[in-house]
Each structure stands twice: as structure tokens, then as C-alpha cells.
Amino acid sequence: MPKKTRILAGILIVALCILNANIYFAEGEPQTEQTTAVESIQPEETDIIIPVLMYHNIAENYSASTDGANITPKRFEEQMTGILERGYTPIFVADYYNSVERGKPLPENPIIVTFDDGYLSNYKIAFPILKKLNIPATIFIVTSTVGATAESGRVGTSHFTWEQAKEMQQSGIIDIHSHSHTHRDMTSLSPAQLQEELRLSRYLIEKNLGKNCYVFSYPFGKYNETTSRLARMAGYRMQILVNYAESGQDYLANNTKSGIEHFTRLTVTGSQTTEDLFKMIDTAVENTKKLDSSISQ
Numbered sequence: 001m002p003k004k005t006r007i008l009a010g011i012l013i014v015a016l017c018i019l020n021a022n023i024y025f026a027e028g029e030p031q032t033e034q035t036t037a038v039e040s041i042q043p044e045e046t047d048i049i050i051p052v053l054m055y056h057n058i059a060e061n062y063s064a065s066t067d068g069a070n071i072t073p074k075r076f077e078e079q080m081t082g083i084l085e086r087g088y089t090p091i092f093v094a095d096y097y098n099s100v101e102r103g104k105p106l107p108e109n110p111i112i113v114t115f116d117d118g119y120l121s122n123y124k125i126a127f128p129i130l131k132k133l134n135i136p137a138t139i140f141i142v143t144s145t146v147g148a149t150a151e152s153g154r155v156g157t158s159h160f161t162w163e164q165a166k167e168m169q170q171s172g173i174i175d176i177h178s179h180s181h182t183h184r185d186m187t188s189l190s191p192a193q194l195q196e197e198l199r200l201s202r203y204l205i206e207k208n209l210g211k212n213c214y215v216f217s218y219p220f221g222k223y224n225e226t227t228s229r230l231a232r233m234a235g236y237r238m239q240i241l242v243n244y245a246e247s248g249q250d251y252l253a254n255n256t257k258s259g260i261e262h263f264t265r266l267t268v269t270g271s272q273t274t275e276d277l278f279k280m281i282d283t284a285v286e287n288t289k290k291l292d293s294s295i296s297q
């Protein structure tokens with residue numbers, strides 16, 4: 001090897017070592033990390049398309065005015081049973097992250113179930129159903145309203161407590177991450193407010209649940225460059241958006257080839273039957289394939 005090349009190679013190796021050390025330093029070791037047991041493996045596959053479902057509250061008193069935020073227990077269970085019967089393998093959001101960033105294999109036909117806000121019904125109704133069906137789900141919580149009850153007047157719908165959150169996290173079926181501290185539109189906040197929202201929420205989750213919190217779900221799906229940058233600085237390695245099909249956007253899923261940026265979710269509404277849900281998922285997958293082929297052309 002000529003001397004110049006040797007020097008360059010040496011510099012490159014040193015730079016890579018520093019970079020590697022920094023990555024480990026920045027990320028730290030997860031205290032506990034929820035991941036789904038992977039049975040069937042897709043080796044060397046880089047473009048796996050994954051639909052992600054977003055739920056909120058589960059309640060008997062369904063009304064059309066809260067269609068995007070409420071689903072009845074019966075319908076929720078039908079949908080969960082339906083996705084298994086259709087051959088999907090539910091995984092955690094963390095599994096997607098670990099696949100894209102760390103090359104961990106994904107199962108066949110993955111799908112992701114998520115909840116936003118941290119409602120008590122997630123613990124009382126969804127958790128037993130998910131446990132029974134062995135469906136892993138990711139819940140993004142608003143840390144200032146953990147344990148707040150509707151009776152107290154602080155919130156319209158009761159939220160689960162830290163004890164309940166811990167029980168779910170420790171069950172291995174639920175993985176909890178952040179949906180901010182006070183659920184405000186993050187794009188409307190000052191940098192100082194933003195930092196508090198991001199850091200306090202992450203701190204409380206890590207302290208109360210003894211786990212590494214590194215995924216952030218934007219309230220109302222609203223984000224911009226500043227929120228993204230500050231979220232990364234606050235230790236979030238993945239940021240979650242919402243697919244607003246009702247305001248003209250196409251339904252979309254996620255392609256592992258596109259990485260962890262713009263990770264999006266489909267809003268499941270209380271009026272959707274399992275068939276409607278499958279139609280939405282199929283449209284999202286088709287749209288994602290089209291989008292990816294138009295980008296790669």
C-alpha cells in the first residue's frame with residue numbers, strides 16, 4: 001500500500017472508532033428494551049412494508065363525533081383477531097427501529113398496533129385482549145396526565161396510572177414511549193418549552209418504568225424541523241407521525257428501506273369494520289409501493 005493510502009486508511013479507521021464510541025455514548029445501554037420474539041426470519045430483505053395502526057380510547061359509548069378516537073371493545077377485539085387470521089405478525093415499534101437501525105430480522109407480514117394518550121381503557125380493555133391474543137402493542141403516553149381521572153375534571157377521559165403502566169410494560173406485551181408531557185402542538189412552542197416537553201416526558205417514563213424511552217409520538221402529528229432537531233437532542237431516536245387521510249392525504253404504510261424518518265400511522269376509526277380496516281391497510285401498502293417505485297426511478 002502506498003504511504004499516502006496507508007495514512008488515509010489509518011485516519012479513516014480512527015474516525016470510525018471515534019464515531020462508534022460516540023454512538024454508544026449517546027445512546028447508552030437500554031435499561032430494558034421491549035422487543036417481540038421473532039420466529040420466522042426474512043434474511044437480507046431490506047424493503048419490508050409495514051402498516052401501523054393508531055388507536056386512542058376504547059369505549060362502549062361510541063359516537064360519530066369521536067369516530068377517530070373511540071372504538072368499542074367488541075370491534076377492537078374483532079379487528080385484533082382479524083389481523084391474526086389474515087396472517088399478520090404484530091411487532092413493537094422498537095422492532096421496526098431495531099430492524100432498520102441495527103439489522104435485526106423482522107417476522108413475515110409485520111404489522112404494528114399503537115395507542116396514543118394513555119387512556120385507562122387501554123389498561124382495562126385493550127391490555128387483556130392483547131394479552132389473550134399475544135399481540136404486542138406500543139402505547140405513547142402524555143406524562144402530565146398519567147393517573148388523571150375524568151371525575152377530577154382535569155381530563156375528559158380517565159388515564160391509566162404509573163402502576164398500571166408498569167404492570168403493562170413488565171408483561172412484555174406493551175411497550176410504552178412518549179407522547180409529550182402536556183399534549184400541546186409542538187410546532188407552537190418556544191425552544192425552551194419544547195425542550196421541557198421532550199425531556200420531562202422522557203425522564204418520567206424512564207424513572208417510573210425503568211426502561212429506555214427513545215420514541216416520540218407527536219401530538220396531532222404536528223412537527224417541523226425545529227421539533228425534530230430538539231427531539232433528537234433530547235434523546236429520541238425515532239419520531240412518529242400520523243397519516244391524515246381524512247384531510248386529503250393518501251393512506252400510507254412504512255417501508256424499512258425508507259428508514260425511520262417519516263414513520264407514519266393509519267388512524268383506525270370506530271366505524272370501521274374489520275373489512276374496512278383491511279381495505280385501508282391494502283390501500284396504504286399499495287400507495288407505499290407506488291411511492292417507493294416513483295422515488296427510486
Ligand SMILES: [Zn+2]
Binds near residue numbers: 116117179183219220
Ligand atoms: Zn394525542
